[in-house]
Amino acid sequence: MKPARPVLSRLGFGGAPIGNLYTEVSDDDARAAVDAAWDTGTRLFDTAPHYGLGLSERRLGAALAGRSGYVLSTKVGRLLVPAEPAPDPDGFAVTTGLRRQWDFSAAGVRRSIEESLVRLGLPAVDLALIHDPDDHAEQALDEAYPELAAMRDEGLLRAIGVGTNQWELPLRFVQETDIDVVMLAGRYTLLDRTGLPLLEECAARGVQVIAAGVFNSGLLATDEPGATFNYAPAPAELVDRASKIAGICARHGVTLPQAAIAFPLRHPAVASIVLGARTADEVRRNAALADRPVPDELWEELG
Template structure:
């Protein structure tokens, strides 16, 4: 377990992202969701991440239900603020336009106001059936930076002081705006998705060094870049779109080097972020027990220092990028 920043919240090295059990792209049954969470627990996962956005609240409800049989003090839940869910009586069809195979019973409304943040947390507590949330992230404030900094962050800080929240952070798919939050606020943690992987180290330009300097922890999501680094082949996805041929070729080169060292590419992708001292946990989305078991097994595998050295020698990783060097 690793402590997040200056908070009292400890997280496991592997975290379960619960977007998939909110029916991300395709439906998952209640039983499959419960089995995935139970398998994560049996694999040592003690950190679970969700959001109202995921399945219009379905992810939060399922995660809360699945964790009810486990001791509350032994796990950590993070959820997110910035999108308010409002009933839509005229809603019809599904929510697949937003990525989720659920009925379109609600609509999302961006809201980074103080009142909106507090309402969002209260509604998440109800869906999760909890009396506190361990970590609250400002979720995708890309187009709402000033309101998130001026209204949402101070309200989260008040709720942290009140004990409703254990830690606060920002979660985004870019590295530049989170760096501004680290500079201008007293965050505990940043959730960085897709921007610190074998294929994309934009997080290293400013965010990760700044976080280490300021004592802010970083949780890394998207280590497979939405699929390309899990199973590199033509037609694989990178950032939820078809990967361009040059990236497929590069991923296949990574795969070949890993194979020469007897290491699955998935294992190297999961281990890579831990080379940076700011990284506390890696967040993996899974929709089944089998996917959870695979991620846990891959992270347990030792990755030899010689593999990282060869990746640098071949120009697949920049020479200045920190690597775990055999730590697992």
């Protein structure tokens, strides 16, 4: 019998920034960010070996030590293996004697979870997600998923799923496997609703969705549209669209990031949104935005 699915809090804490994504974050600031998330009622905490080559997992595990009643999510697909110490080439401000190695094999997935548990200081993980299997679809379906399902049966995991920046491959997982959760980044937002077919299938099959990347990496993160979309300079036409949306929001007394946070939660398949933060102030700002009501008239005008 499958274990009962963990209950996901409406707002989740994304652990990539405290893995030094793009810039260094001190241990104290990382801990303060997690503490602030806890104080605002967040009980879903997401991390991955990829985030800072294990730094995010270590920091999050230490910050959550001694606490209970939360859901912790980590990921599989990238093993951390020894390497010559060097700056990380994947955008995290860390220098370690480790590098990432893609591995969606059964043995690799089990090893990944076992090593994550050591870094986290935990005996089990609530949720494990197959992370970015875009170029490894068949191995992820044929090997990674069955191994995670076995680990779920063994009680090492309470729920399993897939996390990607695209919607087509997760749709296969929903249709062909018995996953519990999909984490979809950036494909169901105010600017990009291409992931709607996936959400509809998840709703029909009872698969929970965690929406991530709701700001599309920056364009929707501030009251005036930012300069990046999907981690690259935003095309002029998207900046123009975002500016028009911001104007509509303003007429209804709503800010652009407030609407960006609220939008995915309107779909019945979306159980939670995950927002990354590197400081306590960012956490509190996000929580305050998430708590502000958005009038139905805004959604009617946006269509």
